[in-house]
Amino acid sequence: MSLLEIDNLTVSLSQDGVETPLVRGVSYSVAPGEILALVGESGSGKSVSSLAVMGLLSKSLRVTSGTIRFDGRDLLSVSDKQMRKIRGRDISIVFQEPMTSLNPVRTIGSQITESIEENLGLSKANAKQRAIDLLKEVGVADAERRLKQYPHHFSGGMRQRVMIAIALAADPKLIIADEPTTALDVTIQAQILDLMARVCRNHNTAMVLITHNLGIVARYAQRVNVMYGGRIVESGTAREIYTTPRHPYTEGLLRSVPTLTQDRTVPLQPIRGNPADPFTTIPGCRFHPRCPYAQDKCTKVVSPFKDGVACHFPLQSAQKEAV
Amino acid sequence: MSALLRIEDVSVHFPIHKGLLQREVGEVRAVDSVTLELKKGEAFGLVGESGCGKTTLARAVLRLVDPTSGAIWFDGQNISGLTAKGLAPFRKRIAAIFQDPFSSLNPRQKSGQIIAEVLKVHDYAGDVQARVGELLSICGLAPRFAELYPHEMSGGQRQRVGIARALALEPELIVCDEAVSALDVSIQAQIINLLEELRAKFDLTYLFIGHDLSVVRHLCDRIAVMYLGRIMEMGTSEELFDNPRHPYTKALIDAVPEPDPEGEDMRDHVALKGEIPSPLNPPSGCVFNTRCPIAFDRCTKVVPSVTRLGKTHTAACFALQTDAAQN
Numbered sequence: 001m002s003l004l005e006i007d008n009l010t011v012s013l014s015q016d017g018v019e020t021p022l023v024r025g026v027s028y029s030v031a032p033g034e035i036l037a038l039v040g041e042s043g044s045g046k047s048v049s050s051l052a053v054m055g056l057l058s059k060s061l062r063v064t065s066g067t068i069r070f071d072g073r074d075l076l077s078v079s080d081k082q083m084r085k086i087r088g089r090d091i092s093i094v095f096q097e098p099m100t101s102l103n104p105v106r107t108i109g110s111q112i113t114e115s116i117e118e119n120l121g122l123s124k125a126n127a128k129q130r131a132i133d134l135l136k137e138v139g140v141a142d143a144e145r146r147l148k149q150y151p152h153h154f155s156g157g158m159r160q161r162v163m164i165a166i167a168l169a170a171d172p173k174l175i176i177a178d179e180p181t182t183a184l185d186v187t188i189q190a191q192i193l194d195l196m197a198r199v200c201r202n203h204n205t206a207m208v209l210i211t212h213n214l215g216i217v218a219r220y221a222q223r224v225n226v227m228y229g230g231r232i233v234e235s236g237t238a239r240e241i242y243t244t245p246r247h248p249y250t251e252g253l254l255r256s257v258p259t260l261t262q263d264r265t266v267p268l269q270p271i272r273g274n275p276a277d278p279f280t281t282i283p284g285c286r287f288h289p290r291c292p293y294a295q296d297k298c299t300k301v302v303s304p305f306k307d308g309v310a311c312h313f314p315l316q317s318a319q320k321e322a323v
Numbered sequence: 324m325s326a327l328l329r330i331e332d333v334s335v336h337f338p339i340h341k342g343l344l345q346r347e348v349g350e351v352r353a354v355d356s357v358t359l360e361l362k363k364g365e366a367f368g369l370v371g372e373s374g375c376g377k378t379t380l381a382r383a384v385l386r387l388v389d390p391t392s393g394a395i396w397f398d399g400q401n402i403s404g405l406t407a408k409g410l411a412p413f414r415k416r417i418a419a420i421f422q423d424p425f426s427s428l429n430p431r432q433k434s435g436q437i438i439a440e441v442l443k444v445h446d447y448a449g450d451v452q453a454r455v456g457e458l459l460s461i462c463g464l465a466p467r468f469a470e471l472y473p474h475e476m477s478g479g480q481r482q483r484v485g486i487a488r489a490l491a492l493e494p495e496l497i498v499c500d501e502a503v504s505a506l507d508v509s510i511q512a513q514i515i516n517l518l519e520e521l522r523a524k525f526d527l528t529y530l531f532i533g534h535d536l537s538v539v540r541h542l543c544d545r546i547a548v549m550y551l552g553r554i555m556e557m558g559t560s561e562e563l564f565d566n567p568r569h570p571y572t573k574a575l576i577d578a579v580p581e582p583d584p585e586g587e588d589m590r591d592h593v594a595l596k597g598e599i600p601s602p603l604n605p606p607s608g609c610v611f612n613t614r615c616p617i618a619f620d621r622c623t624k625v626v627p628s629v630t631r632l633g634k635t636h637t638a639a640c641f642a643l644q645t646d647a648a649q650n
Contacts, residue, residue, distance in 0.1 A: 041508060185372035186372065186534065186578040187575065190578040190580070191595070212507065212508060215581050215582045215587075218580060218583055218584045220580075239585065242584050243585070256509045256511065260537050260540060264541055268512040274480070275510075
């Protein structure tokens, strides 16, 4: 049974009376303990769809259709009060920017214990002990002393560890990690992602990992949803996506990134044009203006999502023929 | 081939002032005794994590900060001591492209004006408008883009305007500070290819600063790896990536997740322990010793000198010195 089930979710921005869909009919599910990656470029809708799960959409954004079920409950129909309880206890979130997501004028300790007291109803002393244990688990040395310090005493990597400790405070079933390491240095990024993967394994916590970095996906995720223009265009195991991409966008994305082993003298093969602007009307498949394989049908008819890919002419055999 | 740019034992230290009298209480050694050379037509990469001094070194080359000691030679002339007036002829020959095309372009000027301004400041003799159109087309933008403001363009298009501006005065050296880091993956590849085309077309020399190792490897002929103000290892892209010798270079390469699940399963992931120490209070001896998996007693006391490992390959590590001596 899946833990999180999103069905045909559409999120729109209303501005000056005009509704612009940013997420266009997205469906996916996450099993307990699973790490699912959402990959895409800016404007692909990967963050907005996850904010909808958390019930954290800003006022101008609104779920216009679809359902979000978590652990058997319909998250779109629960009250704000109930949602607050789910958030933090059952689902927690780790944002990109550890500098801005911690309160600069409160100690780290008070920010962790707040979450523990609120969600687990522990006494002050017990909450403090739990905070110390959590900091130790996420690799913050000298935890007892560190509790009394403020965010500015912590480096970027350490702050992100604190954010993870807060996210873990109530032992949630699902963590949504929105670009959790994008602001960090590579060696620190590896530490933090290793930590998150280990924590998920140890606690059987599921994670939705939102990222634009295809390398991170390959190393840490079991399943991948590739998003483009507000839709999931391809979905599969990490291995399937990387070895036999079926959507032209996935293929283009993989060809765009330089790797540490490829021939340097061969130019990269970028995708032409710019990412689809949500405010521009694009008939048919939203990728067709950039797609090297686009045909007449692609410019007119929206490609339905079928068998893990949303494309009229998936690339399934191209690579096999080449072998 | 002669060196176009020679950075000779350059240090950049920033004093820290404290208290009522603003007494100097210490200094940040942003760049410490760095020596390197760029040949004409070469793309040279500087990589490292935040605080390693790569941007400060680039700013010293652009003379946006003054080196505390050492000399910067451009085309045979020492430019590190020159006054603003003496520097003027060199300003045409050295250009820069910055990371964030959002903040490096004036939001109240059209892109045509932004490019024309550079030409006017340097008393361009020809037809400014024609030159602007030419520069835009070199960078893959239609002439109509001259009439657009930065906010009317996408990130990739803005970066193209930034590149057109850098090319305006036909520079010989372009300092690219994280020039593709803020761009989406598919756009990043477009700009990388553009930079490569331009280098071949105009015989440009690049000093390319980046933190994304795979991008720097792809774009640069030679690379220096920096850590806390010092160069740890330097060599051709092939030398550094096929045969990294310094423990920091090894760790850095290992930390990069590759977009290939099968390859990822094969690699061993030894995450580097600990944090980057504060440049306010760098470790004694080799600056990397606090995180180094093979550090021994001497590393904590003495700064290792540069060991030559091959014709173009050098590293600063005691472990490699003993290796070299044994061979």
